Amino acid sequence: xxxxxxxxxxxxxxxxxxxxxxxxxxxxxxxxxxxxxxxxxxxxxxxxxxxxxxxxxxxxxxxxxxxxxxxxxxxxxxxxxxxxxxxxxxxxxxxxxxxxxxxxxxxxxxxxxxxxxxxxxxxxxxxxxxxxxxxxxxxxxxxxxxxxxxxxxxxxxxxxxxxxxxxxxxxxxxxxxxxxxxxxxxxxxxxxxxxxxxxxxxxxxxxxxxxxxxxxxxxxxxxxxxxxxxxxxxxxxx
Numbered sequence: 261x262x263x264x265x266x267x268x269x270x271x272x273x274x275x276x277x278x279x280x281x282x283x284x285x286x287x288x289x290x291x292x293x294x295x296x297x298x299x300x301x302x303x304x305x306x307x308x309x310x311x312x313x314x315x316x317x318x319x320x321x322x323x324x325x326x327x328x329x330x331x332x333x334x335x336x337x338x339x340x341x342x343x344x345x346x347x348x349x350x351x352x353x354x355x356x357x358x359x360x361x362x363x364x365x366x367x368x369x370x371x372x373x374x375x376x377x378x379x380x381x382x383x384x385x386x387x388x389x390x391x392x393x394x395x396x397x398x399x400x401x402x403x404x405x406x407x408x409x410x411x412x413x414x415x416x417x418x419x420x421x422x423x424x425x426x427x428x429x430x431x432x433x434x435x436x437x438x439x440x441x442x443x444x445x446x447x448x449x450x451x452x453x454x455x456x457x458x459x460x461x462x463x464x465x466x467x468x469x470x471x472x473x474x475x476x477x478x479x480x481x482x483x484x485x486x487x488x489x490x491x492x493x494x495x496x497x498x
Contacts, residue, residue, distance in 0.1 A: 268283065274324065278351070282351065286347075293341060294311075302366055312466075313465070314469070315343050317464050320351060321471065324460055325473050327429050327431065330352070330354045331354050334406060335357075335358045335398075337407040338407055338411075339360060339370070339384075344433065350379075358398075362386070364386045389419040390493060400423065400426070401425060405420040405423045407432055408433040413432055413448075414444055414497040414498055415493055416432055417445055418493050418497075421453060422487050426478050426481060430454060430478065434471065436472060453478055453482045455479050456475070457476065
């Protein structure tokens with residue numbers, strides 16, 4: 261099975277469609293990822309099939325939430341190599357995406373990806389989430405905040421929920437064993453104006469990996485004192 265076959269079949273298993281133009285974009289994205297990865301550390305995953313499964317298909321599982329729909333404004337927090345923001349944009353071109361990361365060299369890579377793929381209404385931002393979340397032009401301005409970043413949910417919620425407008429959603433992409441994290445984050449989610457609406461366990465196609473999608477609805481405004489500075493968030497989580 262050629263590596264693009266895995267992606268095509270995986271997308272089909274997720275009950276989604278992909279045309280040749282979108283497939284070509286994924287192909288270009290992957291070759292840029294491999295090329296840049298030799299110069300700077302973007303991902304530890306370097307094998308063609310693993311990139312398709314653990315980055316592309318994993319990112320696309322977020323569509324199973326039913327929340328990523330036409331014209332939504334999305335912020336991907338701690339985007340790293342562009343996951344899940346760039347795959348979301350490739351599949352649903354009508355959404356507006358902000359790719360946020362505190363590491364500038366990764367964003368230079370993503371600027372190149374955006375240019376080479378000819379994507380519109382998607383941009384990178386070199387900022388810390390806790391700083392940007394306090395700025396009026398970004399605070400509570402997004403329909404969806406999504407993150408695959410490696411931080412515990414009580415910490416991640418404080419980085420992400422301030423960006424979400426009331427009735428919008430924060431989608432946390434987590435490993436299969438997230439029940440304890442959910443319990444530990446109950447207070448934080450409530451204090452920040454959210455509530456857990458759903459938890460979807462999903463198997464990534466062509467793998468034995470099961471991940472959880474935690475769908476947190478923003479039901480009230482985030483109090484103005486949040487997010488706090490990063491040191492406080494990590495040292496003293498809500």
